[in-house]
Amino acid sequence: MSARRPVFLGHTAAPSGAELAFARLAGELRHRGVPASVVLLAPGPLTEVLAAADVPVTVVPGRPSAVRRDAGPLAVLRGAIGLYRTGRRLAPMLLAQDADVVVAESTKSLFVGAVASRRTGIPLVWQVHDRVSAEYFGRKRFPLRLLGRVAASGYLANSRGTLRTISTGGSPTAVCHPGVDLATVPAPEPQRAPKNVQIAMIGRITPWKGQDLLLRALAQMEAEPRVRFVGGAHFDGDDAYLAELEELARRLGIAERVTFTGHVTDPLTEAADADIVVHYSRLTEPFGQVVAEAMAAGRVVVAARAGGPTELIVDRENGVLVPPRRPDLLAVALDSLIADWELREQLSAAARDRGRDLDLKTSAAIADSLLARVARDVR
Ligand code: GLC
Secondary structure, eight states, X not given: OOOSOEEEEESOOSOOHHHHHHHHHHHHHHHTTOOOEEEESSXXXXXXXXXXXXXXXXXXXXXXXXXXXXXXXXXXXXXXXXXXXXXXXXXXXXXXXXXXXXXXXXXXXXHHHHHHHHHHOOOEEEEEXXXXXXXHHGGXXXXXXXXXXXXOSEEEESSHHHHTTSOOTTOOEEEOOOOBOGGGOOOOOOOOOGGGOEEEEESOOOGGGOHHHHHHHHHTOSSOOEEEEEBOOOSTTHHHHHHHHHHHHHHTTOGXXXXXXXXXXXXXXXXXXXXXXXXXXXXXXXXXXXXXXXXXXXXXXXXXXXXXXXXXXOBTTTBEEEOTTOHHHHXXXXXXXXXXXXXXXXXXXXXXXXXXXXXXXXXXXXXXXXXXXXXXXXX
C-alpha cells in the first residue's frame, strides 16, 4: 500500500542538506506514483530544485518570524506566536491539497505542522534530520522531544543514531537514510599515484563542519596533496569563518595547494574527481549525505568516527574512520592511505558496493510504507 497524498513541510528554501534530501525523496515518491508535494514557509532557491524534479511547491503566505537557536525567552515566545499563526494559515492549504499526511522536515516546521495537524486532523510525521541532543540543542532538546512525541504519529530518522535522540512512544518509526540517485553517479576513475592524489572536503563552510581541522592535518602531513574545499558560506557568520580558513592556510604555508570553490550545484562531480573525500565534522554528524554519495561514486572516504558515517563505513573495509577532532590522527591516516595505492583501490571498490544499498529508490520505498501506515492508522 502506498501513501496517497503526503505533503512535505520545510521551513527554509536554502538548498542545504536536509532540504535537498527531502526534495529528492518527494521527487522519487512521485516516480513511484505517489503524488507528493511540498509546502515551504519561505521562498528561495529550493523551489527551482523542486520544479526541476517536477514536484509541486507552494509557499505559506506571510513571513514566519526568525527565532535564533540562542534567542532569549521573550524572542522565543514572539517567534512561537508567529509560527502558531503560520500553522493556522497552513491548515486550509493542507485541506485544499487533500493531504493525508504532513511530513515536518525541521524543528520549525514541526511546530507549524503540529498546529495545522491539530486543526485539520491530518496526521503528522516528523522526518528527523538533526540529532536532538545536547550538542546541537542544549536544554531545548527536552521541550523539542516532548513536542515531537505529542505532535507526531510517526517518525522517519536519517540514521539509527538520530533515531536514538528522539522520543517516539512506540509510534511507527523507520530509519530512512537519505538516498543517492544512483543514475547520476559517474563511473569511478582509478586512484591516482601517491604524488598526484587529490582530496576533497565537501559541505557548507561553517565551523561545525571542521574545515579548519583538515587544514591543520595537512600541515602535519608528509604527503602534499592538493585539496579542494567545496561548498558555500550560506549563513550568518560563515563568511568570517571562510576568511579565517584562508588566513590559516596561508599561515600554515599550504595556501597554494588549497582551493575554496564556493557553492557548486553538482558536488558529486567534485567528489568523483577526488581520490579521497574527507568528512570531519566537529559535532556528531546526523547522517552525512556527502559520505553516502562519495561512497556510491567509489571514492575512499575518511570520516570522523561518530554518528551517521559509522553506519556506512566499516573501517579499513570500505573506508577509513578516524577519532573526531584529532587532526594529528587524521594526518597519519591520510599519509598512510596516500602511500598505499592498492589499499585505496580496494576501499574504493568496497565503497561502491556499499553505495548500492543507499539507492534513493530504497529510501523512497521505506518512506512510502511508513507514511501509508501512519495515514491509515490515524484516519
Ligand atoms: C542534515 C544533517 C545531515 C544529513 C542531512 C540529510 O543536514 O545535518 O547529516 O545528511 O540532514 O538528512
